[in-house]
Amino acid sequence: MTDSLPMLEGRTEEVAQLDERIHSLRDGAAFALLVRGEAGVGKSTLIERALADGAHGMRILRARGHESDTEIPYAGLLELAAPLLPLRGALPQAQRAAIESAFALEPPTPHDRLAVPAGLLGLLARAAERQPLLAVVDDVHWLDDASRDAILFAARRLFAGGVGMLLAARDGAAPALDLTGLDELSLTGLDTTSALALLHRDASQLPRSVAEALVNATAGNPLALIELPSALTPAQLCGDAPLTDPLPASAAVERAYARQVAELPPPTRTALLVAAALHRGRVDLLTAALRRLELPEDVLAPAEQARIVTERDGDVVFRHPLLRAAVYHAAPSSERRSAHAALGAVATDPRVRAWHLAHAASGADEEVAAALEAAARDARARQGHAEAARAFARAAELSTDPAAQGRRALDAAQEHAVAGHVATALTLLETAAPSVGEELRPAVARLRGNLAMRRGEPLAAQRILEGEAQRAAAAGDHASAAVLLLESSISYTMTGDQNGMFSVLERASASAEIAGGQAALITRIMSMVSRMVAGETATLAGELTAIEPQLAALDLTGLGEPVGLFAQAATWSDPACGERVVELLISRYRDASAIGALPFPLTVRAMLHERRGRWAAAEADAEEAVRLAREIDQATISGFCLSTLALVEAGHGRAERARRHAREGLELTERAKALNLGTYALAALGRVELAADRPELAADWLGQADERARRLGWREPNVVQFAGDHVEALVRVGRTEDAVAALERLAADAELTGGAWAHAIVERGRMLLGGPDEIDTHAAAALAWHERDGQPFERARTELAWGERLRRRRRRMDARAPLERALASFRALGAEPWARRAADELAAAGGTRPDDGPPRGRDELSPHELKVALMVAHGMTNREVAAALFLSPKTIERHLSRIYRKLDVRSRTELARLLAADA
Numbered sequence: 001m002t003d004s005l006p007m008l009e010g011r012t013e014e015v016a017q018l019d020e021r022i023h024s025l026r027d028g029a030a031f032a033l034l035v036r037g038e039a040g041v042g043k044s045t046l047i048e049r050a051l052a053d054g055a056h057g058m059r060i061l062r063a064r065g066h067e068s069d070t071e072i073p074y075a076g077l078l079e080l081a082a083p084l085l086p087l088r089g090a091l092p093q094a095q096r097a098a099i100e101s102a103f104a105l106e107p108p109t110p111h112d113r114l115a116v117p118a119g120l121l122g123l124l125a126r127a128a129e130r131q132p133l134l135a136v137v138d139d140v141h142w143l144d145d146a147s148r149d150a151i152l153f154a155a156r157r158l159f160a161g162g163v164g165m166l167l168a169a170r171d172g173a174a175p176a177l178d179l180t181g182l183d184e185l186s187l188t189g190l191d192t193t194s195a196l197a198l199l200h201r202d203a204s205q206l207p208r209s210v211a212e213a214l215v216n217a218t219a220g221n222p223l224a225l226i227e228l229p230s231a232l233t234p235a236q237l238c239g240d241a242p243l244t245d246p247l248p249a250s251a252a253v254e255r256a257y258a259r260q261v262a263e264l265p266p267p268t269r270t271a272l273l274v275a276a277a278l279h280r281g282r283v284d285l286l287t288a289a290l291r292r293l294e295l296p297e298d299v300l301a302p303a304e305q306a307r308i309v310t311e312r313d314g315d316v317v318f319r320h321p322l323l324r325a326a327v328y329h330a331a332p333s334s335e336r337r338s339a340h341a342a343l344g345a346v347a348t349d350p351r352v353r354a355w356h357l358a359h360a361a362s363g364a365d366e367e368v369a370a371a372l373e374a375a376a377r378d379a380r381a382r383q384g385h386a387e388a389a390r391a392f393a394r395a396a397e398l399s400t401d402p403a404a405q406g407r408r409a410l411d412a413a414q415e416h417a418v419a420g421h422v423a424t425a426l427t428l429l430e431t432a433a434p435s436v437g438e439e440l441r442p443a444v445a446r447l448r449g450n451l452a453m454r455r456g457e458p459l460a461a462q463r464i465l466e467g468e469a470q471r472a473a474a475a476g477d478h479a480s481a482a483v484l485l486l487e488s489s490i491s492y493t494m495t496g497d498q499n500g501m502f503s504v505l506e507r508a509s510a511s512a513e514i515a516g517g518q519a520a521l522i523t524r525i526m527s528m529v530s531r532m533v534a535g536e537t538a539t540l541a542g543e544l545t546a547i548e549p550q551l552a553a554l555d556l557t558g559l560g561e562p563v564g565l566f567a568q569a570a571t572w573s574d575p576a577c578g579e580r581v582v583e584l585l586i587s588r589y590r591d592a593s594a595i596g597a598l599p600f601p602l603t604v605r606a607m608l609h610e611r612r613g614r615w616a617a618a619e620a621d622a623e624e625a626v627r628l629a630r631e632i633d634q635a636t637i638s639g640f641c642l643s644t645l646a647l648v649e650a651g652h653g654r655a656e657r658a659r660r661h662a663r664e665g666l667e668l669t670e671r672a673k674a675l676n677l678g679t680y681a682l683a684a685l686g687r688v689e690l691a692a693d694r695p696e697l698a699a700d701w702l703g704q705a706d707e708r709a710r711r712l713g714w715r716e717p718n719v720v721q722f723a724g725d726h727v728e729a730l731v732r733v734g735r736t737e738d739a740v741a742a743l744e745r746l747a748a749d750a751e752l753t754g755g756a757w758a759h760a761i762v763e764r765g766r767m768l769l770g771g772p773d774e775i776d777t778h779a780a781a782a783l784a785w786h787e788r789d790g791q792p793f794e795r796a797r798t799e800l801a802w803g804e805r806l807r808r809r810r811r812r813m814d815a816r817a818p819l820e821r822a823l824a825s826f827r828a829l830g831a832e833p834w835a836r837r838a839a840d841e842l843a844a845a846g847g848t849r850p851d852d853g854p855p856r857g858r859d860e861l862s863p864h865e866l867k868v869a870l871m872v873a874h875g876m877t878n879r880e881v882a883a884a885l886f887l888s889p890k891t892i893e894r895h896l897s898r899i900y901r902k903l904d905v906r907s908r909t910e911l912a913r914l915l916a917a918d919a
Contacts, residue, residue, distance in 0.1 A: 008049050009201075009222075010194025012041065017185060018050035018166070025162045027131035028894060032155035032165040034140070034179060040253055041321055042225025042270040044138050046187065050166075051136070053072050059127060061135040061403035065142030067325060068279055071355045071391065073384020074102040075280065075869035076147035077120065080135060084123040091126075092883045094593040101382055102146070108381030110556075111593035114632065116146070117153035117382065118591070124154065124163045125882075129890045130567040139321055141173035145317055145386030145419065146379075148177075156181040156631055159864060163889040177220050180630065189220025198222060203229045210239045217252070223344060224253050225318065250879030255325035258532045263301050269327075271299040274339045276308060276328040277359075279352050283314055288346035290337075337362060351375040358394050369398035373408055376714075380415060389415035391430060395495030406435030414447055415560050420633065422451055442472050442480035446487055456673040458491035465491075466504065479515035482523060489526055494678045497715030503532050520552060522562050529569045535715030537573050538754035545571050548577055556588050560597040568604045571611070572718040572755060577791070579608055603641045610648055610873040611721070613792035615710040615829050616915065617870055619648045626661075636677065637673035643680035647711075651793065653832035658688045683722035687892065690725050691833040695732035698725045702726035705744065715749050717758040724761040724794065728801075755792065760785035764798045767805065775805050779818075798826035800838050807845045815845040823850070862904045868895045873915040 002606050007370035008015060021031045035043045051060065056378050063080035065220060085103070088096050097884035098115035099104040128131050136144070136149055155165045163423035188678040190198065195215040199206060206214075220222035235241035261269060274289050290299060309318055328336065337360045342418065344356030361368050375390030392412035398404035403456045409432035416425040425447070431443055445468030452461035487506035492501035503630075512520040528543045547566065556563060563585055571578030583600040588594075602625035609618035622645035629638035642665035649658035666681035686702035689695070705722045723746045730739035743765040763782035767775055779802040786795040803819035805811075819842040826835035843849045860868060871881045878892045883894075905911050 010190040030158040034167045065139035073146035073387040076143040110363040113383040113592035114595035117150035167792040195220040254326040289342040368399040369395045386419040402435040458494040478511040482512035496712040535752045542854040599625040620867040636672040637666040646684040699729040728764040756789035812845040816847040833895040873912040
């Protein structure tokens, strides 16, 4: 154990936990651990002890959040990642550009907000190729939002490669942290024995009764035990006077600190206040500010002698963050303003200068407001939306011109909305609305309507958006009218009002044609998709052919949903077209590190893979989509992703996982009142129960899906392919009349749309419900439609149903061939419940029940390993896979080693051959 650090009392178990994690980095493992607890409980000391004990030979990166830094985006991240910047040339271009923009190394450039955390992951992974790396971030709760989000995002995605993260955060500090997916180590006060040992180490003369009273008063908080004895009166120290009532440790320590500061000379207190107001505590900036206040150069000497501050690596460092807070918050507001004014006068960074002057302002000041607005626009351009929101809001408060105030309040509301702060955005909109000019009214209405939809109020959104669109069109602003009406069209997917959607899209198209530009194409796409959902698929093949070539020339930023919908709709009549478009989207977004745009197109591709029989690829895409949507808090889209993943899991027979994911998907979509997306969850729940041989429950879930699809006005059966499951479930529970009715509705829709899958399911249903003389006729017709449709799972189910009916009609010899084909297909897919059923039927028909199980390997891989394996099998190099998944080539090599071992293959060629069907 290192002698330079004091012994930790009562933390043996916690030190051992950290030691184990740190030592695992040497074996190529990865970890992220958040140490949390109240102020003064010893988080930083514990981490320092663990580093001293076990981090020899590792590269250590450090950063600390500062209360005064929350206004500058990426300030904390720059402190952490600055030593790694020489490696940025190895990053993909989009990530390198995002990092350089975020750190103000280059002018702001447009980039996806998640390209920066992806770049951070890349830098960490590449640095760890040389030696194990440990990133230590203290006071995470005081990081600027952009830095905190990037660091937490990276922490959730550390899979392997010798990279560790140790984070520390204070309990109860604002803002509340989203710690989903992170391991935590919670620290509480010391036990009585350890607390008394700590007290007597630094205050050995304390009477036992006083020491025990201090332990009780502080609940064993180590910092309070160290600091409070010096704040006691002589009578209290002797036990002649009682201690004050128990206080929260942070409050008690701050009071003790305040007493220490109060004993310093007034000029030193002023200098400490300036130091406390500093951004990141730079000595040169502090010296310049103190000189401006005409304070002597040695003014801080008494504070240094009292161990309140020290200079370290060019920064002024307070003994503890609570001491800094005590200095700042104990000062009168007039003195704080003077300190900020001095710092603003000498600051070289215009963003820092603007914020100091804003803190110094006692009333409206247009010059300061303009400077702060410029800082806000810089933060927005660097994807620091929360920081931009605060800067715009403060600029609005300082504005002297009502129109400027309204514009800045609107900008603040928009940035808060992007950052997910819906209530704050609404409050700022109320400030903005009365004073914005006519040209900004559409922007106000669009944001109001969008927020109404987020709150699950689609009818209110329609009134807001369409009312303003009508006014804009009347005033000749057709570009704004088209955008507002397109926004409103989304609300109709929530309510299921198909006629309303047609009407609003018709008006949007009219305005878009007049305005021209990209809005016209997007409106055309949305209108086409809506018409296909309503049953016009057969008549719109020409539209698909005409639109697809135009997509490659578009900047697809922000168009993931409409173009993803186009791809999904294309699969209903031209799967090859749908696959080309969704591959274009995913490729563009991966190249741009636009992680936030990936969940929807990945889910569309997962659906396509599931239908085409590439189930391993479907599961890999769906799992990645779920993970990304959760990480970036896309709750509604997450519901869609979960439902698709559940469908694939149900096919494999993983009933519990599938049921859990489908229920979660239903809950998320219901909460958002997204009736359309909820239908996918209902269908998945029906498939789960059908696979689990619980047809009564399946019929209930699928009945709800059918009722909802009719309520939404869906006539295209391919939107959610539940009709075959529904008919089968009804037949199996003896609800023949309901099955006939469902089949008649499907037949009408199949006739309207011309879809091969729908026709195949109609024929399968007629085979199930018809007389014995019709079995072969309907089976042959169904298989002919399946040949055109190309969905191996559905074809195998028809073969299974045919063989089952033949066996029950005592045609055992005839039943064997379709049952053998069904069994082979199910096993190739990994459709275990259906494979067992086919094997049982085959045995009952007198056939030979094969012993061999499903193809070896795919089920042995984790979802992440499966993703890597499929990409490699597709022909991608390790470096290409690493760039796509935001990892290092070395990490991909480790994954491949495990994949080869699990699958018993020795080369990329063997891997490609094994996974050929899914690659």
